Amino acid sequence: xxxxxxxxxxxxxxxxxxxxxxxxxxxxxxxxxxxxxxxxxxxxxxxxxxxxxxxxxxxxxxxxxxxxxxxxxxxxxxxxxxxxxxxxxxxxxxxxxxxxxxxxxxxxxxxxxxxxxxxxxxxxxxxxxxxxxxxxxxxxxxxxxxxxxxxxxxxxxxxxxxxxxxxxxxxxxxxxxxxxxxxxxxxxxxxxxxxxxxxxxxxxxxxxxxxxxxxxxxxxxxxxxxxxxxxxxxxxxxxxxxxxxxxxxxxxxxxxxxxxxxxxxxxxxxxxxxxxxxxxxxxxxxxxxxxxxxxxxxxxxxxxxxxxxxxxxxxxxxxxxxxxxxxxxxxxxxxxxxxxxxxxxxxxxxxxxxxxxxxxxxxxxxxxxxxxxxxxxxxxxxxxxxxxxxxxxxxxxxxxxxxxxxxxxxxxxxxxxxxxxxxxxxxxxxxxxxxxxxxxxxxxxxxxxxxxxxxxxxxxxxxxxxxxxxxxxxxxxxxxxxxxxxxxxxxxxxxxxxxxxxxxxxxxxxxxxxxxxxxxxxxxxxxxxxxxxxxxxxxxxxxxxxxxxxxxxxxx
Amino acid sequence: xxxxxxxxxxxxxxxxxxxxxxxxxxxxxxxxxxxxxxxxxxxxxxxxxxxxxxxxxxxxxxxxxxxxxxxxx
Numbered sequence: 001x002x003x004x005x006x007x008x009x010x011x012x013x014x015x016x017x018x019x020x021x022x023x024x025x026x027x028x029x030x031x032x033x034x035x036x037x038x039x040x041x042x043x044x045x046x047x048x049x050x051x052x053x054x055x056x057x058x059x060x061x062x063x064x065x066x067x068x069x070x071x072x073x074x075x076x077x078x079x080x081x082x083x084x085x086x087x088x089x090x091x092x093x094x095x096x097x098x099x100x101x102x103x104x105x106x107x108x109x110x111x112x113x114x115x116x117x118x119x120x121x122x123x124x125x126x127x128x129x130x131x132x133x134x135x136x137x138x139x140x141x142x143x144x145x146x147x148x149x150x151x152x153x154x155x156x157x158x159x160x161x162x163x164x165x166x167x168x169x170x171x172x173x174x175x176x177x178x179x180x181x182x183x184x185x186x187x188x189x190x191x192x193x194x195x196x197x198x199x200x201x202x203x204x205x206x207x208x209x210x211x212x213x214x215x216x217x218x219x220x221x222x223x224x225x226x227x228x229x230x231x232x233x234x235x236x237x238x239x240x241x242x243x244x245x246x247x248x249x250x251x252x253x254x255x256x257x258x259x260x261x262x263x264x265x266x267x268x269x270x271x272x273x274x275x276x277x278x279x280x281x282x283x284x285x286x287x288x289x290x291x292x293x294x295x296x297x298x299x300x301x302x303x304x305x306x307x308x309x310x311x312x313x314x315x316x317x318x319x320x321x322x323x324x325x326x327x328x329x330x331x332x333x334x335x336x337x338x339x340x341x342x343x344x345x346x347x348x349x350x351x352x353x354x355x356x357x358x359x360x361x362x363x364x365x366x367x368x369x370x371x372x373x374x375x376x377x378x379x380x381x382x383x384x385x386x387x388x389x390x391x392x393x394x395x396x397x398x399x400x401x402x403x404x405x406x407x408x409x410x411x412x413x414x415x416x417x418x419x420x421x422x423x424x425x426x427x428x429x430x431x432x433x434x435x436x437x438x439x440x441x442x443x444x445x446x447x448x449x450x451x452x453x454x455x456x457x458x459x460x461x462x463x464x465x466x467x468x469x470x471x472x473x474x475x476x477x478x479x480x481x482x483x484x485x486x487x488x489x490x491x492x493x494x495x496x497x498x499x500x501x502x503x504x505x506x507x508x509x510x511x512x513x514x515x516x517x518x519x520x521x522x523x524x525x526x527x528x529x530x531x532x533x534x535x536x537x538x539x540x541x542x543x544x545x546x547x548x549x550x551x552x553x554x555x556x
Numbered sequence: 557x558x559x560x561x562x563x564x565x566x567x568x569x570x571x572x573x574x575x576x577x578x579x580x581x582x583x584x585x586x587x588x589x590x591x592x593x594x595x596x597x598x599x600x601x602x603x604x605x606x607x608x609x610x611x612x613x614x615x616x617x618x619x620x621x622x623x624x625x626x627x628x629x
Contacts, residue, residue, distance in 0.1 A: 366581045369588060377591045377599040381584075387629065392562040398580045409574045426574060 003210065003281045004126060004240075006058040009133070009145045011166060017051075018170035024158065025051050026337060028174035030149050030187060032056070034065065034125065035305030035322035036180035037132035041079045042330035044139035046457075048337060051174075052141060053163060055148035059133070062282035063124035063208045066236060066244050067316035069405040070109075071432060072323045073117040074448050074529070080139075081131045082117070089121030090237045095219040097401050099386040101226060105396045109404060114510045115435045116446040120404060122217075122238050124208075125319070152177065152187055152301065159300050176333060177301045180322070185307035193298065197291020197361065200312065201251040202372050204286050205258055209243045209268060211278035221401040223371075223386060227270040232371050232401075235271075242281060245271065246313075248372060255285040288312045290365050292357040296325075297350040304329060309357035314367035314402035317360040324407055325353050331457050331527035340456065340484050341551040348414050348552065356408035363403045370400035407432040410530060417524075417533035417546040425516040433529040436510035440502075442495070447511060448529060450489060450504055457527025458547060460488030462538055463506075463517040467498055475540035476501065482544065484551055486524065491517070526550060560622040 017023060027043055029036045032054035043050040068076070068085060076082040097105045109119025136143060150169070151162035159177040163170055179187045188195065220235040222228070231248035238244055247267060249258060257263060264283055272278070292309035296302065305322030329349045335341035373379035388395035409431050410416070416429035427434065436447040451459050460479060462472070468490065479486040489502045491511055496503055506512055515523065520537040524546050533546035548554050566579035573579050590606075591599045611620055 363581070366585055370584070375591065375599075376596050377594070377603075378588050381587065385584075388626075392626070394562050394564045394580075397564040397577055398584055400577070400581060400584070403575070403577055403581070406575065431574075 003279065004124070004242075006061060006126065007130065009057050009143070011057065011146045012144060013167045014144070014147070014163070014165050014170055017172055022160070022171045022173055024173040024175065025049070026175045027051070027178070027333070028053065028159075028161065028172070028176075029178045029180060030054075031180035031182060031305075031307070032129070032133070032143060032145075033060070033180060033182055033305065033322075034128055034132060034319050035326055036178070037129060037136055038075070038079060038323055038326040039178050039180060039304065039330060040136045040141040040143070041081075041132065041139060042326055043334070044136070044141050045079070046330060046334035048334055050141050052136070052143045053147035053149055053161075054143070054145055057145040059129035060125040062206075062284055063126070063238060063242065063244060065125045065128075065316075065319035066122050066238055067320070067404070068121050068123060068128065069316060069320045070115065070117045070119050071405070071407040072320045073121065074435065075323045075327045077117070077449060078327075078452060078529075079132075079135065081128075081135050084131045085123055085128060086117070086121060088127055088239050089123035090217045090239055091118045091121050092217040092219060092237070093119050094216070095221065095401070095404075097386075097389075097399055098220065098222045098225060099383075099389075100224055102390070104386050104389040105399050114437050114508070116437075116448065117435070120316070122236050122244070124238050124242065127239065128319075149181075149187060150190075152191060154191070154299050154301055157300065175300065176337065178329070178333075179301060179303045179307050180305045181307050183306040183310050185303075188293065188303065188307055191298070191301070193303075194294045195291050195310075196294070197289055197310075198365065199289045200287065200368055200372070202287065203249045203251060203253045203255060203258075204288075204313075205247040205249055205253075205264065205267070206284050206286060207245045207247075207264055207268065208238070208281040208283075209245055209278045210241055210281050211243060211272075211276060212241060213243065213272075213276065223382075223401075225271075227273070228267070233271065234401075249285070253285075259283050259285055286313075290361045290368070292354065292361060295350055296353055297346055302329060302333070302346065302349065304353075308353070309361070311360050311364035312368040313364075314371060315360075315364045315404055316402070317364050317405045320405035321356060321360050324356060327528040328353055335456065335484065335551060341553060344552040352408075352410050352413050352415075355410065355412060359408050360405075367400050367402045371402075413530075415526070415532060415550040415552075417549055419534065421534075421536045423516045423534060425514060427515050427523070427531050427534070429531050429533055431531045433525060433531065434514040436506070436514055437508060438491075438511065439495075439505040439507055445504070447504070450502070451525060451529050452527050456484045456486070458484060458486045458532075458550070459525045459527075460486050460543065461491055461511075461515070461523040461525065462488050463491045463512065463515070463519055463521040464496075465493060465519045467496060468501070472538055473498075473501070475538055478540045479543055479547075482547070484547055484553075486543065486547060524550070558622060559616065559618040560626065562626075 153160040222233040234246040236244040304325040411430040524532040
């Protein structure tokens, strides 16, 4: 057993960025948390130069965001760190809920087979950040540690930054600025931008405990347990024998007092119920808010992650929604910077992610109100649900100890083209793509790993049970050679060799079922793996019209 | 088959819920919100009125008898 030691990243003097006229960079990111780092990686993958400033010189102190949901793992796969995260992370699907002394309910996050990634892994934020930093550097992102941005002056076609370093202060300009500087966001405050919502009057003690324990890799949640009466407790396994334990303390708790080891250790001993040895790696007291900025976009300044929106921790919707922000933002930013889409495309980043933030806030607020009832009546109902949950399935569904993060269905996105033909199932325009096991060149593979290979990242899926006609092949070629190229994959139930076309084999029929597909069914997919439009037969001009809409190029 | 349905049953005609917990969570939010700002006594009275309204809507005495038994535990 041993505590984690934070790495120190080397400082580099800003000699290359200052002196003479103020330099202009195409893209600057502020904040080297998971969100800012993911943005820098995605920028590099899309061929953009990126400069990232962080005022610190290390990764997260303490485990902080520990749950990475399936959609985040799929995004991390695209960014190139999915395997590393899953190898080190603790995979779990089972969540158990206890009331008083007994278990009332358990859930399984992935009842549905045929997905590459599990419902959730637990991994300390510092490990994720180390992986993202290594990947960003490998891709040539320019990361600057101990660069503190102290002022931002927005302008019509750029933003000007004043940056403090150990070697003094300098100014620099960015065509585009991505702000991912966390919940307290000094830049958001500096610019005086609104962030509104609800503050919850409760305090939680969070402890990273190093111990050899033989509990299974499951999420355990207690309402009113004998070892911590009238409050809730959460236990989660992390990697390297570190366990996350979260105690609700109530609003009256004294944060300074509760943080002391002499207070924390007896709580842990009462919970563990025996004298097994453990070590405290990190302790923190937190409160939380559910709120978001009114607008995530302010001209050339784009806010992402906790800087733009905050939720209660129940449901792991912080870092997970931050990755989805990046996933949505970076393809749009790349198309705008590269002149392939109009600037209006970035307004849809704000709209789509504000919608998602509202959904996350709604779900995490509902969880919080269930876990920490605010009135006697609310508590009576909560306890009634838990009592009924032992026997009645409907009440189990109402038990809300956190609705674990799942991606939003962006059904209201302006980028979608509505269905004109009948489809069953969940893959409506705006839906995040469902994964499926497939075969490529005779090898087992996963659908989502096949997506986003073209330069723009837009993809088509054409379901077929026989080789395509020359007309269809010509249509696919037209789409591939457009201003915004679309690479179409042909999906067949059995192996088929079609020169010049990538074929994926849906041998087990997962795709046909999940996408309600018949021969001829065609999907157009965004670079962030959301459905844009679908048809029962391929028509190149219909696809082009949907593509124009999905890139805000319709008025041209 | 027992007359009382204890499987998840919250729904709304014409609305599609992508997550199975959403309609129940929405009901629960409305339920707690309905009590917002009330004293404990007012809340008790609200609950009584609510039970009577719903019981009349259900109407079927077999269902109501079974629900009363199960609620008594």
